[in-house]
Amino acid sequence: MCGIFGLISKENLEIGEIALEGIKRLEYRGYDSCGICFQNGGKLTIRKVSGKINNIQEKFNIKSLSGHLAIAHTRWATHGAPTEYNSHPHTDCTGEIALVHNGIIENFMELKKELQEKGHQFQSETDTEILPHLIEDFLKNGASFKEAVIKTLKRCTGAYGIAVCYAKKPDMMIVARKESPIVIGIEEGKKSYCASDIPAILPYTRSCYILEDDELAILQPGEAKFYNIENGMNEILKEPEYIKWSVDDAQKNGYEHFMLKEIFEEPRAIRNTLNIKKEDIELFAQHLLSADHIYITAAGTSYYASLAGKYMITNFLGKYIQSIECSEFQNNLQGALEENSVIIAVSQSGETADTIEAIRWAKNAQKNIKILAITNIVGSSLTRYSDHFIITRAGPEIGVASTKTYIAQVITLALVALEIAKIKQEVSPEDLENYYSALRSTPTIIEQFLEKNTAYVKHIVTNLEKNINYFFLARGISIATAKEGGLKLKEVACRFIEGYSAAHAKHGPISLVREGFPIIFIAPPDETYERLVGNVMEFKARGGFIISVVVESDKKITELSDVTIRIPQPPTQFYNLLSPITFIPALQLLSYYAALEHDLDPDKPLNLAKTVTVH
Ligand code: AGP
Numbered sequence: 001m002c003g004i005f006g007l008i009s010k011e012n013l014e015i016g017e018i019a020l021e022g023i024k025r026l027e028y029r030g031y032d033s034c035g036i037c038f039q040n041g042g043k044l045t046i047r048k049v050s051g052k053i054n055n056i057q058e059k060f061n062i063k064s065l066s067g068h069l070a071i072a073h074t075r076w077a078t079h080g081a082p083t084e085y086n087s088h089p090h091t092d093c094t095g096e097i098a099l100v101h102n103g104i105i106e107n108f109m110e111l112k113k114e115l116q117e118k119g120h121q122f123q124s125e126t127d128t129e130i131l132p133h134l135i136e137d138f139l140k141n142g143a144s145f146k147e148a149v150i151k152t153l154k155r156c157t158g159a160y161g162i163a164v165c166y167a168k169k170p171d172m173m174i175v176a177r178k179e180s181p182i183v184i185g186i187e188e189g190k191k192s193y194c195a196s197d198i199p200a201i202l203p204y205t206r207s208c209y210i211l212e213d214d215e216l217a218i219l220q221p222g223e224a225k226f227y228n229i230e231n232g233m234n235e236i237l238k239e240p241e242y243i244k245w246s247v248d249d250a251q252k253n254g255y256e257h258f259m260l261k262e263i264f265e266e267p268r269a270i271r272n273t274l275n276i277k278k279e280d281i282e283l284f285a286q287h288l289l290s291a292d293h294i295y296i297t298a299a300g301t302s303y304y305a306s307l308a309g310k311y312m313i314t315n316f317l318g319k320y321i322q323s324i325e326c327s328e329f330q331n332n333l334q335g336a337l338e339e340n341s342v343i344i345a346v347s348q349s350g351e352t353a354d355t356i357e358a359i360r361w362a363k364n365a366q367k368n369i370k371i372l373a374i375t376n377i378v379g380s381s382l383t384r385y386s387d388h389f390i391i392t393r394a395g396p397e398i399g400v401a402s403t404k405t406y407i408a409q410v411i412t413l414a415l416v417a418l419e420i421a422k423i424k425q426e427v428s429p430e431d432l433e434n435y436y437s438a439l440r441s442t443p444t445i446i447e448q449f450l451e452k453n454t455a456y457v458k459h460i461v462t463n464l465e466k467n468i469n470y471f472f473l474a475r476g477i478s479i480a481t482a483k484e485g486g487l488k489l490k491e492v493a494c495r496f497i498e499g500y501s502a503a504h505a506k507h508g509p510i511s512l513v514r515e516g517f518p519i520i521f522i523a524p525p526d527e528t529y530e531r532l533v534g535n536v537m538e539f540k541a542r543g544g545f546i547i548s549v550v551v552e553s554d555k556k557i558t559e560l561s562d563v564t565i566r567i568p569q570p571p572t573q574f575y576n577l578l579s580p581i582t583f584i585p586a587l588q589l590l591s592y593y594a595a596l597e598h599d600l601d602p603d604k605p606l607n608l609a610k611t612v613t614v615h
Pocket of ligand 1 (some may be wrong): 299
């Protein structure tokens with residue numbers, strides 16, 4: 001939800017190009033409008049456009065602008081349409097204060113009314129605009145720049161990551177955070193950067209400071225000082241975190257889109273994630289073994305990864321795991337959250353507002369709840385609010401639709417499941433080794449699949465192009481794959497899909513089936529297979545066009561299908577349990593090519609933002 005980038009430098013430089021590059025690297029956070037403020041010689045210059053980031057270069061030739069300070073913003077609209085006047089940066093009445101914001105100021109209506117009564121003139125419909133006006137007000141009453149920002153933030157409720165500059169303090173930029181991420185990078189003695197996410201500052205430094213909630217930083221060229229917003233007097237000492245990602249990880253590197261690149265990076269993401277520290281996996285397993293109650297919560301793709309993981313873990317743990325979408329976590333468990341529970345929270349970004357709210361609510365219930373988090377982002381909010389966390393090793397994911405990070409989440413949960421099997425010793429050592437061997441084979445299976453089938457999947461899509469509605473059906477563990485595969489097609493190709501239990505589809509959805517209606521069956525040869533054959537026949541009998549995802553040796557469902565996509569994996573229980581990992585690339589590829597077929601940009605689906613930091 002919105003991306004912020006800021007830079008302050010000792011020397012004048014081609015700051016336009018750097019600022020533009022900075023927000024382009026954050027474009028996945030929102031892409032409906034953007035804006036940049038430059039400071040040169042004590043004067044602020046602001047440029048804004050609606051639409052994609054490239055529009056700002058086309059309209060203002062931003063790259064040619066020089067200066068020593070810039071703040072920039074790419075927006076995902078919450079309050080007010082994605083117009084030029086609602087784009088950030090927003091300013092005060094004097095035009096001397098400019099500010100970019102990610103988050104929502106919940107009490108902005110009261111504050112706006114109060115400021116209007118004092119004579120402040122507003123130019124936008126946003127919640128953000130109250131911030132520069134409040135700062136202006138405090139400055140007028142004698143506060144220093146830092147005091148004015150602190151006093152302003154103390155009056156606001158809601159979430160913010162902000163960067164603000166003031167024409168009269170040209171050598172200073174202030175950034176602050178509450179529930180919306182801000183990272184800071186320093187090139188010592190020369191330049192300081194701030195951004196909503198690490199990829200934006202990765203070309204300049206790999207060592208970054210992660211601002212915590214209620215912290216504020218004063219950035220000057222090549223240095224940063226940190227303070228607590230409640231007690232702005234005393235400087236806080238912070239240690240930087242070292243980021244292992246390389247700049248190349250966050251580039252397209254010859255691929256047409258990030259989504260395709262990230263699908264092809266899945267084998268590497270798996271191999272890296274398989275190297276997660278054994279002690280961390282064991283710690284998760286021990287917590288689950290001793291828990292009285294277990295919940296798993298997440299949003300979107302991470303939720304579907306949780307569903308797959310829940311099946312895998314339950315298989316060995318023998319305890320029920322309740323999966324609840326994070327936005328409904330509190331509603332489901334109000335008055336019913338059990339003592340001594342363990343909650344597994346899964347989030348690629350580690351910043352999803354509803355996931356964070358769910359675990360904070362549970363923690364505050366004072367019921368000895370343990371939070372185990374799985375996230376891809378070092379230093380994210382989720383890591384701060386959890387008791388233990390595991391960082392998946394998918395590397396940076398820029399495509400808005402999650403692909404390789406889904407796989408890394410499922411791999412992590414599979415490792416925990418197998419660790420439980422190992423500790424419990426109910427699976428024979430031979431079988432346990434067969435499961436581990438299948439897990440280690442997953443990257444090779446995906447590599448072979450992508451090598452042999454990419455052109456074929458593209459060809460299938462060309463023939464399906466006219467369809468608007470799809471069913472994705474499965475049974476057992478593959479329901480997670482059906483839901484996630486369907487979500488991908490919905491997100492990037494704007495098709496209407498229903499990802500559903502094949503058995504349950506008879507209780508309503510089947511009424512939609514007419515001649516040629518496409519139904520994608522996810523059909524590994526597990527214990528649900530024979531019944532799934534029956535479901536395929538039911539849909540075929542009603543004219544459904546059957547596309548099945550099966551293993552290479554499959555016969556029955558293949559014979560019933562109009563089209564098959566074949567996954568090169570052995571038909572054994574060891575591989576079947578891991579089919580959420582090996583079957584999903586086929587559906588991700590299908591969605592990717594479907595987006596291209598419909599002239600859509602798969603990296604930037606309509607109306608979506610990668611990190612959802614609003615409720
Ligand atoms: C996935 O393709 C989507 N972009 C979305 O469903 C996403 O998975 C969801 O918003 C959760 O994000 P998180 O993993 O960062 O918490």
